[in-house]
Amino acid sequence: MSDSDDVTTDSDEESSGYTDNDVITHAHGAGGGQMTELIEAMAVSRFADSEADVGLAALDDGSVQPIDDDHSVVVTTDSHVVTPLFFSGGDIGRLAISGTVNDLAMMGATEPLALTSSLIIEAGTPQSTVERVTESMQETCEEAGATVTTGDTKVMGSDEIDTLAINTTGVAVVPRGNHVPDAGLSVGDTIIVSGTVGDHGISLLSEREGFDFGGDLASDVQPVNDLVRAAMDAGEVTAMKDPTRGGLATVLNEMAGKADVGIDLDERAIPVSGPVSSAGEVLGIEPFDVACEGVVAMGVASEDAQAVLAALQDTSKGEDAAIVGEVVADHTGQVVLDTGFGRRYLTPPEGEQLPRIC
Amino acid sequence: MATNADDGDSELQFRDPEKADQLTEELQSLMDDIGEPVNVMHVCGSHEQAIAKFGLRSILPDDLTVRMGPGCPVCVTNMPEVDEAVALAEEGKIVATYGDMFRVPGTEKSLADAKDEGADVRVVYSASEAAEIAEDEPDREVIFFATGFETTAAPTAAVLTADPPENFSVLSAHKYVPPAMEIVAEMPDTDVDGFLAAGHAAVITGYGLFEEFVSEYDTPAVVGGFEPIDILFALARLLEFIRDEEAGLANAYQRCVTEEGNVPAKEAMWEVFDTTSGEWRGIAEIPDANLVISDDYAHFDARERFDIDVDAGAADPLTEDCICGDIMAGKADPDECELFGEECTPQDPVGACMVSSEGTCKIWLEYGGQPDL
Numbered sequence: 111m112s113d114s115d116d117v118t119t120d121s122d123e124e125s126s127g128y129t130d131n132d133v134i135t136h137a138h139g140a141g142g143g144q145m146t147e148l149i150e151a152m153a154v155s156r157f158a159d160s161e162a163d164v165g166l167a168a169l170d171d172g173s174v175q176p177i178d179d180d181h182s183v184v185v186t187t188d189s190h191v192v193t194p195l196f197f198s199g200g201d202i203g204r205l206a207i208s209g210t211v212n213d214l215a216m217m218g219a220t221e222p223l224a225l226t227s228s229l230i231i232e233a234g235t236p237q238s239t240v241e242r243v244t245e246s247m248q249e250t251c252e253e254a255g256a257t258v259t260t261g262d263t264k265v266m267g268s269d270e271i272d273t274l275a276i277n278t279t280g281v282a283v284v285p286r287g288n289h290v291p292d293a294g295l296s297v298g299d300t301i302i303v304s305g306t307v308g309d310h311g312i313s314l315l316s317e318r319e320g321f322d323f324g325g326d327l328a329s330d331v332q333p334v335n336d337l338v339r340a341a342m343d344a345g346e347v348t349a350m351k352d353p354t355r356g357g358l359a360t361v362l363n364e365m366a367g368k369a370d371v372g373i374d375l376d377e378r379a380i381p382v383s384g385p386v387s388s389a390g391e392v393l394g395i396e397p398f399d400v401a402c403e404g405v406v407a408m409g410v411a412s413e414d415a416q417a418v419l420a421a422l423q424d425t426s427k428g429e430d431a432a433i434v435g436e437v438v439a440d441h442t443g444q445v446v447l448d449t450g451f452g453r454r455y456l457t458p459p460e461g462e463q464l465p466r467i468c
Numbered sequence: 469m470a471t472n473a474d475d476g477d478s479e480l481q482f483r484d485p486e487k488a489d490q491l492t493e494e495l496q497s498l499m500d501d502i503g504e505p506v507n508v509m510h511v512c513g514s515h516e517q518a519i520a521k522f523g524l525r526s527i528l529p530d531d532l533t534v535r536m537g538p539g540c541p542v543c544v545t546n547m548p549e550v551d552e553a554v555a556l557a558e559e560g561k562i563v564a565t566y567g568d569m570f571r572v573p574g575t576e577k578s579l580a581d582a583k584d585e586g587a588d589v590r591v592v593y594s595a596s597e598a599a600e601i602a603e604d605e606p607d608r609e610v611i612f613f614a615t616g617f618e619t620t621a622a623p624t625a626a627v628l629t630a631d632p633p634e635n636f637s638v639l640s641a642h643k644y645v646p647p648a649m650e651i652v653a654e655m656p657d658t659d660v661d662g663f664l665a666a667g668h669a670a671v672i673t674g675y676g677l678f679e680e681f682v683s684e685y686d687t688p689a690v691v692g693g694f695e696p697i698d699i700l701f702a703l704a705r706l707l708e709f710i711r712d713e714e715a716g717l718a719n720a721y722q723r724c725v726t727e728e729g730n731v732p733a734k735e736a737m738w739e740v741f742d743t744t745s746g747e748w749r750g751i752a753e754i755p756d757a758n759l760v761i762s763d764d765y766a767h768f769d770a771r772e773r774f775d776i777d778v779d780a781g782a783a784d785p786l787t788e789d790c791i792c793g794d795i796m797a798g799k800a801d802p803d804e805c806e807l808f809g810e811e812c813t814p815q816d817p818v819g820a821c822m823v824s825s826e827g828t829c830k831i832w833l834e835y836g837g838q839p840d841l
Contacts, residue, residue: 135584135815144815394825396521444836447523448523449521449522449523450483450485450488450522451483451485451488451522451524451527451696452522452523452524452525452526452527453523453526454520454521454522454523454526454835454836455835455836457833457834457835457836459834460813460814460815460833
């Protein structure tokens with residue numbers, strides 16, 4: 111950004127009010143309020159989507175666009191960067207495929223039609239690294255029943271990018287009206303979580319901080335379209351999100367806000383693995399505040415809750431699935447956590463999670 | 469199936485909701501005996517963290533108010549101390565510090581700002597990790613910007629007494645708890661019926677240290693731990709003293725705290741540090757509450773080794789509206805501040821209470837404050 115005047119006169123007559131001091135910070139990518147503000151200001155206001163069943167303004171996991179009277183196309187895209195590239199439980203390749211397959215699945219589209227893959231690589235990166243990553247992408251695609259049909263490769267100078275970034279886009283077709291928006295919760299719905307939460311975030315933070323908690327921590331990164339299919343076949347799923355950036359706390363608050371309902375959660379029912387819980391205490395980070403990459407949080411019509419739970423628990427990825435709460439009419443837009451001792455609000459974390467010390 | 473219930477036995481013992489119910493009933497019955505509102509002050513961010521995280525305020529008797537005093541060492545670190553660290557980092561030296569300190573605003577900049585502008589600032593977990601950086605980078609000066617109460621001052625002392633590398637030094641912002649409790653007890657408009665003292669600092673100093681305080685200020689104190697049962701149990705002991713109008717002292721954290729404390733740690737601490745008077749951000753000039761490096765270890769004192777040139781610029785004008793001082797003195801709650809959650813957020817903090825995970829404002833924001841639940 112060279113000159114604030116350029117910025118303010120560029121787009122329209124109205125001054126946007128940005129100055130040279132207004133720059134993009136990590137907080138704009140951290141999934142919190144600042145990111146939403148940025149997207150609203152930069153994208154939502156510019157691209158009208160009156161044709162869409164679910165458009166940009168919905169800020170959902172993907173868009174849903176009718177293509178004829180009976181079908182809609184679901185599109186989603188995601189860029190992936192992670193340090194380190196290879197981590198306990200996965201790697202950037204598995205993350206890039208799972209992320210996009212899962213975003214499609216969160217819209218109710220469990221059969222990906224095609225994926226694209228775009229790699230931006232730093233010059234000097236060993237070819238063997240790229241080979242390992244693409245091998246992993248292939249394996250993950252096979253697991254998800256997906257395939258990459260087109261792609262792109264760019265190389266940038268050393269230090270112009272950190273080793274490797276991957277963008278993937280996914281496309282799927284669903285029967286019209288069969289998509290699941292994240293705004294679909296109604297009072298009385300049951301909240302189900304498909305597996306233990308916090309594994310990816312706590313595992314990566316521990317690895318980055320150089321803590322060895324005995325090798326019990328691993329990312330949960332995996333495609334969950336099969337899980338979602340099992341759930342949707344068993345009962346009425348009213349809303350879904352995968353708790354990636356910002357974790358369970360963020361997505362539940364988002365779902366409550368969009369549907370104008372409240373959520374009551376029972377902390378003791380929320381599955382957290384022993385090692386994640388312990389490591390979280392050491393790091394001073396709540397498992398509810400960090401990313402999962404292979405878990406779904408869903409609202410289910412209460413009469414179907416037991417059937418959906420059983421269907422999830424029947425799959426290998428859903429053994430730890432649990433009913434964790436319900437949708438209520440009180441405290442709209444907010445999530446209240448019963449800790450077993452008292453009750454408190456579960457608020458979305460702001461910005462980057464820094465380990466705590468004192 | 470993996471759930472929270474998989475946690476170790478010791479944790480379960482102190483996180484038993486049934487015991488919590490019994491203790492809550494005991495608290496209510498003690499409050500009934502007392503028959504008037506009671507104000508308890510704790511002086512430890514870890515207590516605030518636990519109270520908020522477990523939602524304990526929602527189960528305390530209505531007339532029992534538990535407020536946080538000047539219990540966050542990061543929050544009370546004065547802006548010029550941050551400015552010194554920023555100046556050293558901007559001169560090209562490596563500055564290592566705890567994550568809590570990273571975003572604390574100085575007069576104009578935080579260490580996070582300095583890092584964004586290219587300075588070499590490292591977040592570490594311990595003083596010894598900072599000394600390891602010095603060992604790994606023998607050609608660079610490595611300064612550990614040290615903060616915290618006795619709990620972290622003793623480990624800093626341990627590193628300095630163990631012959632650290634010559635390129636290692638310490639910029640001390642360490643604080644000492646007891647004088648701060650005295651200041652709060654002396655404030656004319658502070659209304660504190662009893663103190664919940666910090667268990668982990670007492671691990672080092674021993675609970676015996678508080679005997680003088682209790683008799684001099686005629687206010688009871690109970691040393692408490694950090695699990696929900698620890699806190700409720702300590703509050704019950706404190707209410708007993710208040711009911712009996714007794715300025716007593718009790719140790720409700722017996723599995724960790726002794727009367728004497730950790731004697732070798734105390735010895736190392738007083739070998740390396742002297743106390744001196746200094747400004748605690750937002751509170752007051754407090755006598756003998758800052759820990760500075762003693763003459764014997766002056767060669768590891770960053771303030772002796774370097775001529776620190778602080779050119780801090782101008783403070784954020786919003787700091788004039790910040791009521792961190794009142795909050796840390798227990799006179800106000802975060803939601804009484806106009807900036808709370810609006811201009812002042814963890815991402816862009818105005819006052820230090822919003823920065824540290826032990827800061828009252830950050831904790832209130834993170835856990836939804838003191839909700840009407």
